Amino acid sequence: MPAKALDARALAALAANPGCRRRAVLDGAGVDKTALASALGSPSVFGRSQFAFMRGHAFESRVKADGGAVLLRLVHEKLDPGAEPPDSDARVPDLSAPGPEGRTARTALALREATGAGGWTLLDHPMLALDVAGSPAFLEPDAVVVHPDGSWTVVEIKSFPMLDGSADPAKVGAAARQAAVYVLALEEAAARLEARPEGAAGASRDHGARGGAPVPRVRHRILLVCPKDFSNLPTASAVDVRRQRAVTSRQLARLTRVADIVDTLPEGTCFSPELPAEELTAAVESVPAVYAPECLSACELAFHCRARARAAGAVTALGRPVRAELGGLATVDDVLAAVRGETGDPRDPAVAALRRAAALRAEALEAACR
Template identity: 80%
Template structure:
């Protein structure tokens, strides 16, 4: 039998180190966002509509962290006692789904015909178009499957390819957002086009400008995500900046389409997304143990929501479910943000309505401050106008 002496090592194999690796910053952020959302509360996916609204107000940390954590803002607003009227009705959703199914029937033959007529009239008409299967497990799997289908389509020029509800990923404030456009068309020349299918009508070849603008902002997000995929391919396919907008024609249910140039919306959205504060920075600044579960008492939930900085503007009323709550808080705090971004920008260091009125009356403020000088001049002109009106009434 062998003996061991001194510091000699025994001839036994070294046991593997079973100590779990330290959590990465990404893992820590996901856990923090899950805690913020609430125990056993399913995350709500961040879609392109919400992402476009977030990009339109990049200074709002409240919306950024809530969207990043997947908080259902409509449920949260109801729990706060400020239910929102923002969002589509069930009837509109049902009508939109039925119209989309009609457009994509028969393997998307009608959709491809519209894409050929509107976006590429000089190319070969679609006949035996490819419609790849994008089924996969989870959003990461679907994103990878979509990227593979796009790579294969780009490597097979001369044919049309229709991707029905592909999954795209876009980095938003340091966290991936998974986006699902209605469709993406790969042209015979290998270029890619985003397809937006909407249920609002197109009358005499034109639609409601406000609705078209909203659709363009949403499509611009998809274009940015597609450009991320194209940049990773060796062939670097071209992502077209004209998207295909498909709507019902006049008062019928027959589809028609037009090309919408989203270059301006794409540039604005890209710039605004770059200005977003990273989610890990926002999360690190929040109180420890902060939770936004709708099951919490209203007072505790209100205190938790108000602990996250917000940047309210009247435009939020048409884009965010928490707008009514944030507006009430802005008014209670006497904040000038409730008057609009343009007014807030003109007032400089004056952040409350009380400060603005005091500066206009000459009670506070530096006379050399352009904002203060403009307020006092406006107050004098108002007083003169009211004085003349009263004198005319007396006579």
């Protein structure tokens, strides 16, 4: 079956749950998890309604209208007020090319030219390549802005509202994780540009890319653009994604070792949705998963993993904070046995806290019954 290409959402979801080997293997292999979830009997509810898609497209078109004048004004206001204000001469290069490889090359050329040319440049839906487990993942941010000083900024345009200057923290966090992936891809592009041989640099001076031009720098504060209050007017906020970038970078480094996980699987393991349900379930269960309630908003297999976690009595189904507090007690049965004194070391802080809580509960119930 054709592999499903990794995108920024998938990579951000990997970073949000770095301990899940199941997702690492399935994403590394390019498995279509939506089809897989349906074949397992736990279909995903991912996807936006047609109305939401049209509303988001209309809002993005409005933000980028007139050569991106509104967007560049917001970048100048929120991220670079000391630079010269953008004017009507801001460049919006054509990035069209055949195939993702061609678009990536065209984007790299546009970045080289804009970095040394001065002034403002808006790259509308550029194509970036990020090395993931030894193969390129092609990513398409909403926009990248090149500042007059040659630095680069990622722009994320979302259709959820920004009320009184703030938006839903969960949605902002998801947007920040997605933007962090684009920042990593831009850093790879900047490294390739800076590492070009002298001959290549000299040959491109006519295009204004080098020859005294500033070294490209990727900013770690991205611009999040959203509708203002309940209108369709754009407003923006600067979001620092350094923490999300660091987490994503570490997880991508782990993905390069996905072969170590695969080596532990039974010979001939296959995840094709066309397999019989029993065989497919056994193949999926052969890869350990780390379920948490947060997976419901990030992974297509979340409903399947939740059902399995509940059936096994895993405390991860209660959330990561609960799991962290319980230490080595991995199941609800283990917790109850420790409370009753059947198992567990009383010197274990988790066991001691559970027994103390059980004693307090018993006292409270006894007092209530008097």
